Amino acid sequence: MPSSSQWVAFLVASILFIQVPGPSLLFTIGRALTVGRREALLSVVGNAVGVTAQAVFVAVGLGAVVAASITAYTVIKVAGAAYVIYLGVQAIRHRHDAREAMEAHVSAKRGHALRIGAVVGLTNPKTILFFVAFLPQFVNTGAGHVGVQMAVLGGVFGLMAICSDSMWALLAVRAREWFARKPARLDTLGATGGVMMVGLGAAMLARE
Numbered sequence: 001m002p003s004s005s006q007w008v009a010f011l012v013a014s015i016l017f018i019q020v021p022g023p024s025l026l027f028t029i030g031r032a033l034t035v036g037r038r039e040a041l042l043s044v045v046g047n048a049v050g051v052t053a054q055a056v057f058v059a060v061g062l063g064a065v066v067a068a069s070i071t072a073y074t075v076i077k078v079a080g081a082a083y084v085i086y087l088g089v090q091a092i093r094h095r096h097d098a099r100e101a102m103e104a105h106v107s108a109k110r111g112h113a114l115r116i117g118a119v120v121g122l123t124n125p126k127t128i129l130f131f132v133a134f135l136p137q138f139v140n141t142g143a144g145h146v147g148v149q150m151a152v153l154g155g156v157f158g159l160m161a162i163c164s165d166s167m168w169a170l171l172a173v174r175a176r177e178w179f180a181r182k183p184a185r186l187d188t189l190g191a192t193g194g195v196m197m198v199g200l201g202a203a204m205l206a207r208e
Contacts, residue, residue, distance in 0.1 A: 002140045002149060010138040014157050018164045023124045024051070026200045027084065028165040032172035034091045034193030040169040043117035047165065048158040050121025055154015058131040059147040078205065080123030085201030087116065091194030095187050
């Protein structure tokens with residue numbers, strides 16, 4: 001396993017990376033504004049599952065292939081961006097759903113939110129490149145089992161992401177609930193969250 005100093009360095013680097021606004025954080029805030037606390041938190045968990053899966057892929061060598069292949073990186077970037085844009089468009093199209101669900105006290109299925117978050121986390125090329133670039137630096141090569149060490153580091157990163165993104169989701173939900181005192185305002189919030197996700201997807205496509 002990594003040494004104590006390697007763990008400290010990894011935790012500091014991870015905290016800094018997680019707090020930098022990126023696809024996962026903006027997606028979380030957008031989901032909180034669009035569908036509310038419960039679904040946003042489930043999306044956070046799903047997103048962390050997807051990110052942790054990326055770490056496992058890196059551990060078995062897939063990350064190095066993606067980092068070295070422009071085509072592979074582009075495919076993942078475009079797929080992830082297109083999916084986020086699709087979610088944004090759907091949120092705009094169905095901007096009345098949040099108000100109708102609240103008035104009817106209807107809850108969405110848990111699996112749906114988890115799946116959405118997992119797909120977004122799994123197709124985020126930013127974290128793949130982070131894992132490829134940084135995970136090897138925190139591995140104790142003298143201890144052996146390099147792949148296992150990288151997978152453990154990725155799992156810890158996923159747990160940290162859950163804690164951080166959940167905090168941001170709850171903050172966003174508080175704003176949503178304040179506006180929701182007048183249910184019709186949820187229409188605007190749903191559209192706002194959708195526009196936010198569309199913008200995020202476009203930014204992902206434009207990023208080199």
